[in-house]
Amino acid sequence: MKTGATRDPLTIAATAIAFVTLFAATFPLFVTTITAFNATNETVFPPNGWSLRWFWNIAAQPELVEAAAFSLVLAVISSAISISLGVVSAVALTRKKFPGRDLIDAFLMSPLLVPQVILGLSFLVFFVRIGLKQPFLNLLLPHVVLTFPYALRVIRSSLIRMNPKLEEAAVGLGASSVKSFFLVTFPQMRPSLFVAIFFCFVVSFDNFTASAFLTVSGATLPVQIYFNIESSLDPTISAISALLIVSSAFFVIVADRVVGVEKIV
Amino acid sequence: MKAKLGVLLLLLPALGLIAGFLIALTSVLVMSVLDSSGALSLESYRSFLGDERNLTILFQSIWIAFYVTVICLILGYPIAIAMSRSSRTVASLITLALAIQFFSIYVVKMYGWMLILGNNGVINRMLLGSGIVSSPVKLMYNELGVAIGLTAAALPLMVFPINAVLQTISLRYEEAALGLGAGRLRALLSITLPLSVPGILSGVILTFVFCFAAYLTPGLLGGGFFKMIGNVIYEQAVARFNYSFAAAAAVITLLISLIAIVGVNKASQVLAGGRQ
Numbered sequence: 140m141k142t143g144a145t146r147d148p149l150t151i152a153a154t155a156i157a158f159v160t161l162f163a164a165t166f167p168l169f170v171t172t173i174t175a176f177n178a179t180n181e182t183v184f185p186p187n188g189w190s191l192r193w194f195w196n197i198a199a200q201p202e203l204v205e206a207a208a209f210s211l212v213l214a215v216i217s218s219a220i221s222i223s224l225g226v227v228s229a230v231a232l233t234r235k236k237f238p239g240r241d242l243i244d245a246f247l248m249s250p251l252l253v254p255q256v257i258l259g260l261s262f263l264v265f266f267v268r269i270g271l272k273q274p275f276l277n278l279l280l281p282h283v284v285l286t287f288p289y290a291l292r293v294i295r296s297s298l299i300r301m302n303p304k305l306e307e308a309a310v311g312l313g314a315s316s317v318k319s320f321f322l323v324t325f326p327q328m329r330p331s332l333f334v335a336i337f338f339c340f341v342v343s344f345d346n347f348t349a350s351a352f353l354t355v356s357g358a359t360l361p362v363q364i365y366f367n368i369e370s371s372l373d374p375t376i377s378a379i380s381a382l383l384i385v386s387s388a389f390f391v392i393v394a395d396r397v398v399g400v401e402k403i404v
Numbered sequence: 405m406k407a408k409l410g411v412l413l414l415l416l417p418a419l420g421l422i423a424g425f426l427i428a429l430t431s432v433l434v435m436s437v438l439d440s441s442g443a444l445s446l447e448s449y450r451s452f453l454g455d456e457r458n459l460t461i462l463f464q465s466i467w468i469a470f471y472v473t474v475i476c477l478i479l480g481y482p483i484a485i486a487m488s489r490s491s492r493t494v495a496s497l498i499t500l501a502l503a504i505q506f507f508s509i510y511v512v513k514m515y516g517w518m519l520i521l522g523n524n525g526v527i528n529r530m531l532l533g534s535g536i537v538s539s540p541v542k543l544m545y546n547e548l549g550v551a552i553g554l555t556a557a558a559l560p561l562m563v564f565p566i567n568a569v570l571q572t573i574s575l576r577y578e579e580a581a582l583g584l585g586a587g588r589l590r591a592l593l594s595i596t597l598p599l600s601v602p603g604i605l606s607g608v609i610l611t612f613v614f615c616f617a618a619y620l621t622p623g624l625l626g627g628g629f630f631k632m633i634g635n636v637i638y639e640q641a642v643a644r645f646n647y648s649f650a651a652a653a654a655v656i657t658l659l660i661s662l663i664a665i666v667g668v669n670k671a672s673q674v675l676a677g678g679r680q
Contacts, residue, residue, distance in 0.1 A: 167516025254617030265428035
């Protein structure tokens with residue numbers, strides 16, 4: 140089917156537009172990475188000499204290191220919570236028929252409809268009202284709210300595609316329903332769990348807009364980078380950015396190898 | 405009965421989580437109708453809507469979100485076409501590039517654009533170096549910079565839903581049109597384009613709402629010279645502790661987003677109805 144359309148002039152034109160646009164869209168990532176190797180404190184492209192000093196300088200900025208560790212822990216814990224909730228809720232929503240199921244589904248997906256600025260403000264106002272000022276918890280709750288719908292959507296769609304008869308067969312052969320879930324259903328869920336973990340981790344680790352409302356002292360990495368950009372533009376920001384660009388590109392390529400890139404877009 | 409109870413038990417944690425979020429959202433609604441003493445009043449709405457500067461920012465947020473959405477559609481539709489019709493190698497190369505761009509850290513992407521558009525950035529160094537201009541051209545800390553940043557950040561939001569729909573449309577329909585004597589462009593515009601409207605709709609809605617309520621991009625690439633409604637909400641809430649005013653601005657933002665979502669859906673129904 141595809142091959143017939145490949146040589147069509149319209150497809151060629153569309154491909155040309157895609158290449159030019161994507162070159163422009165990814166060029167800043169390339170520039171950022173290269174500027175991290177500047178020799179002087181000017182963040183310019185092409186660099187005015189080469190050095191690795193700005194990478195070492197990351198370690199000399201404790202607020203960046205602390206923010207990175209904080210974001211990592213936050214992303215791991217919020218993803219773990221969202222995935223667990225996602226598995227349990229997806230099983231309930233797909234395996235059992237009950238009135239109001241679609242309504243509950245829409246309700247659980249509702250955080251994705253609200254712009255992040257408003258989500259951030261909501262939690263800020265809420266925490267101020269109830270007097271909860273706890274840097275980690277104040278971010279954990281919104282991050283779980285933000286990542287959970289992605290986990291639910293991915294896991295739910297994989298459960299819908301599965302054949303429930305297989306699990307029934309296991310039960311018919313004498314396995315308990317819990318045992319048949321772990322022996323039959325869970326192994327089939329693995330690719331979707333991988334995708335869900337990927338999404339949750341990235342959504343949490345990358346989150347800036349909602350988090351900016353909720354970090355007064357314990358800043359997340361994106362918020363800390365934002366503050367640093369506003370105060371100075373020395374190449375240390377390029378260095379940490381380069382590390383982030385290379386690692387997210389690495390994870391996208393791993394995801395492409397494991398489940399295929401079309402599963403994560 | 406027992407099974408239903410079990411389902412409820414399984415759903416309880418997630419329902420509690422999202423209920424917590426809706427309570428937080430409601431607290432913004434409540435906060436927006438309270439004055440500084442805690443009494444019921446529309447003071448915050450009056451002071452937001454009564455100040456011409458806020459209205460200007462609100463309208464320029466709607467306007468920039470509108471035209472960035474149009475630009476993303478014009479650039480994004482061909483990308484989605486290329487993803488669904490090129491040879492397998494080319495298509496996966498395009499998808500991979502778009503995924504790498506999409507999953508890069510948002511603040512890092514915008515920082516990258518600052519390195520391109522700034523006075524000492526890639527473009528200005530090229531222009532100055534080749535002698536085309538004698539002083540740097542202002543490409544950021546203005547509306548142009550914010551529009552470029554928003555287009556780059558929102559482009560995947562437009563491409564992915566359109567691509568998802570295009571993947572499901574069989575090329576046989578277009579081939580039938582070609583067989584009946586239609587040109588290739590005509591076949592694309594009158595067969596594939598209408599069939600891909602659901603994807604375009606989701607893309608348009610995602611892109612518009614994302615751009616309209618943006619805060620990071622105007623913060624960095626507008627640099628305080630070009631503000632959007634997100635910047636007003638953030639400044640009022642975080643820097644001035646003026647929660648009530650920020651809440652009123654947030655409610656207005658949410659309302660406009662909802663009106664846009666409903667409006668886009670209605671417009672597409674009218675268009676679909678007009679064709680039949």
